[in-house]
Amino acid sequence: MKAFEYAAPTTVDAALKLLGGPNAAALAGGTDLLGRAKDYVTSPDRMVYVKEIKELDGITGDAKSGMTLGAATSLSEIVHHAGIREAYPALWQATSEIGSIQIRNMSTVGGNLLQRPRCWYFRAGFGLLGMKDGESLVRAGDNRYHAIFHTDGNALFVSPSSLAVALIALDASAKVRGPKGERTVKVEELYRVPKHEGESELTVEPGELLTQVTIPAAGKNGAYEARQKQAQDWPLVMSAVNLTMEGETISKARVVIYGVAPIPWRSEAAERVLVGKKFSPEVAAEAGTAAVEAARPLSMNAYKVPMTRAVVKRALIRAVQGKGYWEEA
Amino acid sequence: MTEQRPRDPGGLGGQSRRDFLRGSGVAAATAVLTGQATGVLDEAQAAEESAKVLSGTVEITLKVNGQERSCEVEPRSTLLDTLRNRLDVTGPKRVCDRGSCGACSTIVDGELVYSCTTLAVSCQGKTIETLESFETGEGSVPHAFHQNDGLMCGYCTPGFVTACKAYLDKHPNATEEEIRKGIDGNICRCGTYVGVLAAAKAAAQAKKGA
Amino acid sequence: MAEWPASPSVIGKRIPRLDGLLKASGKAKYPSDVHPKGLLFGAMLYSPHAHAKVKSIDTKAAEKLPGVKAVLVIAGPGTTLRYHGDDIAAVAAETEEQARDAIRAIKIEYEVLPHVVTEAQSMAEGAPVVFKGGNVKKGRSQTKGKPEDTMAGAAATIEATYTVPMITHVCLETHGLTVGMEGEKKAIAWASTQNVYGIAGDLAQALELDRGDVTVYTEFMGGGFGSKFNADVWGTTAAKLSKMAGGRPVKMFLDREQEHCAAGNRPSATAHIKMGADREGKIVSVIAEGHSTGGVGNGTNMILPYVYRGVPHYSVGQSNALTNRGGSRAMRAPNHPQSCILTEAAVDDLAEKLGMDPLEFRLKNLDPGSPITPIYQAEIPIGAELIGWREKRKPRGKTGTGPIRTGLGMALHTWGGGGNPGKQVSCTIHPDGSVDIKTATQDIGTGARTILAMIAAEMLGLQPTEINSLIGNSSYPPGQPSGGSTTTPTMAPPCYDAVTKARDALFKKVASAFNNARPEDLSLKQGQLWAGGEPVASWKEACRKLGTSPISVTGEFVEGLSSTGVGGCQFAEVSVDLETGEVKAKKIVAIQDSGLILDLLTWESQVYGGVIMGLNYGLFEEVVMDPTSGRMLNPDMEWYKLAGASDIPEIVVRAYSPPDEKGRQVIGVGEPPTISTAAAIGNAVSNAIGVRVTEWPMSPRNVLNALATASREGRS
Structure with a gap:
């Protein structure tokens, strides 16, 4: 880890001033940033610790009018929040599966949303796209954990935040403050597919600070993830869904998938299958199948196709029916 | 590289005035260290009073296991390395050094964290507990680990003991499955989980009985 | 002849370990914990390349950094670096942060050379060579009888390629030591080692001292599993740095990345196996050709067929493919877990082909010439009872209709010890x-x-x-x-x-x-x-x-108190999600003989620990090498996956301990119980899903791939 300056402001204004300098980074839980710094993947000259900023902490609102999460709210606070568990099971399920108690105590909403990809080529210092001598190491190499969508380009990593997947399913917005003022964006707009090395996959600019996330009232929502280990592990594929029902008919559907693309992957194909239909496990299965129709896996991750099909189906069933057919009695 | 006027270190441990060099990159850090500078730069006159910028080496005071302990660190020094290398508190171990294995688990302000992925400077004013401060008599978590052989080589054990203690303190009525989830942030290579779970259950039982 | 007491009052009881509370209270001081006066912190510089030549190395900038007390070049100009993690230079400084900065300040020009990091790369025609003389070394081959002819006449045969990946030891305390000089002529070290006596000799040699002038302490150590017998380059380097720094003690422990890359591995093993049986279910012929890599070290010495050594006709060939990857070291029962997986998978598949219960098939094929056979014959029914083999086991693939299938599998193992x-x-x-x-x-x-x-x-x-x-x-x-x-x-x-x-x-x-x-x-x-x-x-x-x-x-050693040669059997019950490929171990039963048990509590811990390590082999562990850059891609504890508490199934351990078993005296149990778990898990997965997963570990990827292949070939 390269030496850096450190400051722990207590207001957003002070933080923004400190972040205004060249090569400054906002430090929250540190679970991603400090690891990257240790690996010399990111070497800021200044770290601005934002967990002392009280205005960034806490959960307000209710199920009816929506809820707001301060960016420095810890993931544990979400897991322990009865209102969230009740109103936003997708968020609660996604969050309670993240990392471990230690990780959830340390990590924050903002830090989780803005963490960088876990791609092992990126973490080994080959850049976000994992290129060497103009060739993609990912495409030629071990891409078992990489994308199955958007694979015609060179951004083959997968977006690392399962919290983002849940929040996008819930149609959440984020507030971002910077030297030029405050802007509100949809959570999905925090992400983009970088077109070339040097372009970030995040749209939050240096010097800006994500301050809060607001979630509107939600429909029937839930999440499901597949992973190798039951103990602390990353999901291989995870999905969060949110269905607005009119009577028994699905009037609006949001299906978002983790682990399949360089951005949280909104599956419009799956959504199209759902809208206008009465929910049933068969419809859920159909949506799962539709979700992977356009998948173009790499050399080592074709397994993610059937996995994604099942995960989307199960997220839908869990959202509507609670317990699923796959669960043991 | 700009030379700054030496300043008082803003109440962070009573440093003497030293020359202080500020800049960016390794070169600057090197310069700071070459000059044996120890300093705190109050750059924040234009900003909020809270926004003190620490750089080079700084003297900090940490409240570890009930004692105020002072030492020199760099802003980048992790809590784990500070405990182990500077304060001789070696219960927490460095194993993965990336927040994956739990051997460094430490309780900061009542919350279980990975100290390998926590900066020491961010822990000033907080209460830091390592397992060296735990009770070891009958009914305690360390005692239960000993009696149930919840350890072999013992290198992960401090982390498991700390995670168990932190979890049981908050969840005295935890089921076995909940305890498992509670300690899923820790990894043992010798494979002591059977003993660890027996120990956790025994400690929980003892707590209830007490 | 000496004898253990017939009715002991301490031996055989459950005695908590004497140093258990020290360890559980954080007060035990490991070699990486000690902080002698004047301590300096060491750091290693290691190769980022799989294969390169050092063209030049310049340590001047590093030497001038604050706090730096000694810099030592290990790989000077002209030296060939043969793997990611190969040692280049080392530093000792006042703080650990300073030591790491100094490592970064060493300037090196590399001539990057072509590499081979996978077996396929290593064995390819015209491949770059790791050492002069070629990459592929023939290993032990054995032929008995007429395997080809017998195979041709067998009632049932199977043919498949089974693969076990390379794994690493992942000692939680990384390799290293703290070492300092006491005057010119004496050295004192705290080493994380499995060989406190021998390592003193290594250090003495490096410091040109007599063995007796070096005292090494290993009060505690954080895991070795076969990889910590020597002082190693970093250990002797630390001693030299201490000497350079006027005798001040130097603490040198590898970082996790170098630990994974350079401090040992268990070699991979792949074998193409043909196995044939007669109508009665007797294995009559085995033809196997295997290859493996242990990086720059030895490959697996495959024992094929494993356990079932009474097979009348066999021919086994094997080769070791050198790769640009740190060298292998002994790892908990060297060669056995791989040999067990390869053999037991084939045995299971052949039983399936014959339509026989794999348990009965195994009993039929035990080696009549082996002294362990009666032990297996006694252990297998005990294990079968405890796992519920008769009630629960269904034929392969006939395990229900839902997405979650449950399967049972078993495997046998043996070990010497003594x-x-x-x-x-x-x-x-x-x-x-x-x-x-x-x-x-x-x-x-x-x-x-x-x-x-x-x-x-x-x-x-x-x-x-x-x-x-x-x-x-x-x-x-x-x-x-x-x-x-x-x-x-x-x-x-x-x-x-x-x-x-x-x-x-x-x-x-x-x-x-x-x-x-x-x-x-x-x-x-x-x-x-x-x-x-x-x-x-x-x-x-x-x-x-x-x-x-x-x-x-x-x-001194006296005869009559210890002996050698054990057998064990393990059973696994797993559930597999056909849709996601997720495998969960539900229950593992381990029956183990090991003669006279001295401390039943720590004996059980050894067996539990062996099973859990085997579970890791079965479900999680593998080294991933990048073919293009030649780097290890998962030198961490995040993508190098190891079980946590929620991954641990119910584990039932039984000592096979009839009275005459005690008469076999003390044998030792560290290794045997880790051998057959992964094989049993793989067999249970195949039983559950109706398809052989030929590649370990039983990851969702390998399971889904096996299902997809079978589906393409119309097998499921």
Whole structure:
């Protein structure tokens, strides 16, 4: 880890001033940033610790009018929040599966949303796209954990935040403050597919600070993830869904998938299958199948196709029916 | 590289005035260290009073296991390395050094964290507990680990003991499955989980009985 | 001939380890914890390339950095670096942060050379060579009978390629030591080692000192599993840095990345196996061709067929493909887990092909010439009962209709273990009644310290807590390196010898003080000295009669107290999600014989631990190498996956311990229980899903791939 300056402001204004300098980074839980710094993947000259900023902490609102999460709210606070568990099971399920108690105590909403990809080529210092001598190491190499969508380009990593997947399913917005003022964006707009090395996959600019996330009232929502280990592990594929029902008919559907693309992957194909239909496990299965129709896996991750099909189906069933057919009695 | 006027270190441990060099990159850090500078730069006159910028080496005071302990660190020094290398508190171990294995688990302000992925400077004013401060008599978590052989080589054990203690303190009525989830942030290579779970259950039982 | 007591009061009981509370309270000081006065922190610079030549190396900038006290180049200009993680240079500095900065400040020009990091790359025509003389080395091949002819006439045959990946030891305390000089001529070190006695010699050689001038302490150590027998480059480098820094102690422990890359691995193993059986279910022929890589070190020495050595016709060929990856080291039962997986998968598939219960098939094929066969015959029914084989097991693939399928599998294993002569233990009985047991062995987590105290306590009628069990010091009498499950069976006999001789000497010296008893009338039990059936003095009172002269005896290995050769069987019950490929272990049963068990509590821990390590082999572990950059992609504990608490199934451990089993004396149990778990898990997965998953570990990827392949080929 390269030496850096450190400051722990207590207001957003002070933080923004400190972040205004060249090569400054906002430090929250540190679970991603400090690891990257240790690996010399990111070497800021200044770290601005934002967990002392009280205005960034806490959960307000209710199920009816929506809820707001301060960016420095810890993931544990979400897991322990009865209102969230009740109103936003997708968020609660996604969050309670993240990392471990230690990780959830340390990590924050903002830090989780803005963490960088876990791609092992990126973490080994080959850049976000994992290129060497103009060739993609990912495409030629071990891409078992990489994308199955958007694979015609060179951004083959997968977006690392399962919290983002849940929040996008819930149609959440984020507030971002910077030297030029405050802007509100949809959570999905925090992400983009970088077109070339040097372009970030995040749209939050240096010097800006994500301050809060607001979630509107939600429909029937839930999440499901597949992973190798039951103990602390990353999901291989995870999905969060949110269905607005009119009577028994699905009037609006949001299906978002983790682990399949360089951005949280909104599956419009799956959504199209759902809208206008009465929910049933068969419809859920159909949506799962539709979700992977356009998948173009790499050399080592074709397994993610059937996995994604099942995960989307199960997220839908869990959202509507609670317990699923796959669960043991 | 700009030379700054030496300043008082803003109440962070009573440093003497030293020359202080500020800049960016390794070169600057090197310069700071070459000059044996120890300093705190109050750059924040234009900003909020809270926004003190620490750089080079700084003297900090940490409240570890009930004692105020002072030492020199760099802003980048992790809590784990500070405990182990500077304060001789070696219960927490460095194993993965990336927040994956739990051997460094430490309780900061009542919350279980990975100290390998926590900066020491961010822990000033907080209460830091390592397992060296735990009770070891009958009914305690360390005692239960000993009696149930919840350890072999013992290198992960401090982390498991700390995670168990932190979890049981908050969840005295935890089921076995909940305890498992509670300690899923820790990894043992010798494979002591059977003993660890027996120990956790025994400690929980003892707590209830007490 | 020496004999263990027929009705022991300590041996065989469940005794919590003597140093357990020290470890569980964080007070045990490991070699990486010690902080001698003047301590400097070391750091290693290692190769980021799989294969490169050092063109130039410039340490000037590093030397000038603040706090830097010594810089040592290991790989000078012209040196070839052969793997990611290969040693280049080392630094000692006042703080660890400074040492790491200094490492970064060393400027190196590399000539990057073409590499081979996978077996396929290594074995390809015209591949770059790791060493002169080519990459592929023929290993042990064996032929017996007429395998081809017999295969052609077999009633049923199977043919498949099974693959076991390379894994690493992942010692939680990384390799390393803290070492300093005391004056010019003496060195003192705290080393994380399985070989406290031997490592002193390594350091002495590096420092050009006599062995006796180097004292190494290993009071505790954080895991070795076969990879920590030597001081290694980083250890001797630390000693040299200390010398360069005026003798100040240097702490040098590898970072996790170098630990994964350079500090040992268990070689991979792939074998193409044909196996044939006759109509009665007897295996008649095995034809196997295997290859493996252990990086720049040895590959797997595959024992094929494993356990079922009575097969009348076989031919086995194998080769080792050198790769640009750190060299292999012994790892917990070297060669056995791989051989077990390869054989037991094929055996299971053949039983399936014959439509036979794989348990019955195994019983039929046990080697009639092996002394372990009766043990297997006794163990298998016990394990079958405990896992519910008869009630629960369904034929392969006929495991229900839902997405979650449950399957059962089993596998057998064997191991040598046993004691060897040549090591010593001393026993000193002091006039104040304290007892010191000393030997230069170490406790790698097995409970060695406690075992020695138990033996002494048994023979002296005391409690283990009353014995000072002193190990982990190279200046003590030569002790056993912890390897091959030999520590306990090697150290127990000289301990017994020393203590019984010390006891007899005590009797001789003090007998006359107790009603003029004869020494042969005396005995010790319950903390008392007894004369002719009566307690006559407490242990302490008896020892006080020694006056000012303690008794000190060095014991040697004696015959009759240990033996060798064990067998075990394991059963696994798993559930597999056909849609997501997720595998969960539900229950594992391990039946293990290991002769006379000294401490039942730590014995069970060893078996549980072996099973859990085997579970990791079965479900999670693999080294991932990048073919293009040649780097290890998962040198961490995040993508190098190891089980956590929620991954642990119900584990049932049984000692196979009939009375005549105890008569086999002390054998050792560190290795055997880790051998067959992964094989049993793989067999259970195949039973559950109806398709053989040929690649370990049983990851969702490997499971879904196997299902997809079968579906493409119309097999499921």
